[in-house]
Amino acid sequence: MHGLGNDFVVLDARAQPLTLDPGAIRRLSDRHTGIGCDQLIVVEAARSPLSDVWMSIYNADGSEVSACGNASRCVAWLLMKESGRPAAVIETRAGLLDAESRGDSLVAVDMGPARLDWREIPVAEAVDTLHMGLTVGPLADPVGVSMGNPHAVFFVDDTEAVDLAAWGPVLENHPFFPERANIEVAEVLSRERIRMRVWERGSGITRACGTGACATLVAAARRGLTGRRAEVLLDGGTLSIEWQGDDHVLMTGPVAQSFSGIVSPSLLA
Numbered sequence: 001m002h003g004l005g006n007d008f009v010v011l012d013a014r015a016q017p018l019t020l021d022p023g024a025i026r027r028l029s030d031r032h033t034g035i036g037c038d039q040l041i042v043v044e045a046a047r048s049p050l051s052d053v054w055m056s057i058y059n060a061d062g063s064e065v066s067a068c069g070n071a072s073r074c075v076a077w078l079l080m081k082e083s084g085r086p087a088a089v090i091e092t093r094a095g096l097l098d099a100e101s102r103g104d105s106l107v108a109v110d111m112g113p114a115r116l117d118w119r120e121i122p123v124a125e126a127v128d129t130l131h132m133g134l135t136v137g138p139l140a141d142p143v144g145v146s147m148g149n150p151h152a153v154f155f156v157d158d159t160e161a162v163d164l165a166a167w168g169p170v171l172e173n174h175p176f177f178p179e180r181a182n183i184e185v186a187e188v189l190s191r192e193r194i195r196m197r198v199w200e201r202g203s204g205i206t207r208a209c210g211t212g213a214c215a216t217l218v219a220a221a222r223r224g225l226t227g228r229r230a231e232v233l234l235d236g237g238t239l240s241i242e243w244q245g246d247d248h249v250l251m252t253g254p255v256a257q258s259f260s261g262i263v264s265p266s267l268l269a
Contacts, residue, residue: 069210168199
């Protein structure tokens, strides 16, 4: 499945538990010898009576993360299609996520509150996350936001001019980010539109990042560059983001299922 080209292998482990080591995750995620994806998703039986399923999220490098907005929308779409209901609740390491259908293949998901304290992101020292004193190459003065995972948003004059392949990995692994970070470069086009490109922690450049789009809108609103609602234009398409009055961030966008099948046991062993 994918959300705006941010693609996932979704494994259903509700009926039969599935244990994957980092090597198996890397094999499945490999685009040449496996299936290929930005993140691998395992859907398991619900752990909370308030949720429909538990969702585990793994980057292509085998590392586990707590949040993924586009994957949440994809899994919610599957659950709603299966149940016939217009809503679903997904449990992740970042908490419970409420999702609802917006018609056709559009899904909205409440990604929870944006976390803005330096300890919540986290970064290595006490800073004002609205202006974090970090400069690497042409990128400087990022805004820090956690959407259940760490983000550093750099505002630039031209996103296309930034060599994200060069500076993304340097920033992801910078000592300033003890748990690494997702790196966004954003160009404010108007009060209602932001162009954003992303280097995802553990996956590299991706065509879209849902939590990154949420973090970017929050960062722009905090800087006074936009209001609390905007369209975020990604390489793969557009997400509608709203930072609501209760500080929860609502993300709406399309999902698509590419194919389904049975995985070869050789990739899992």
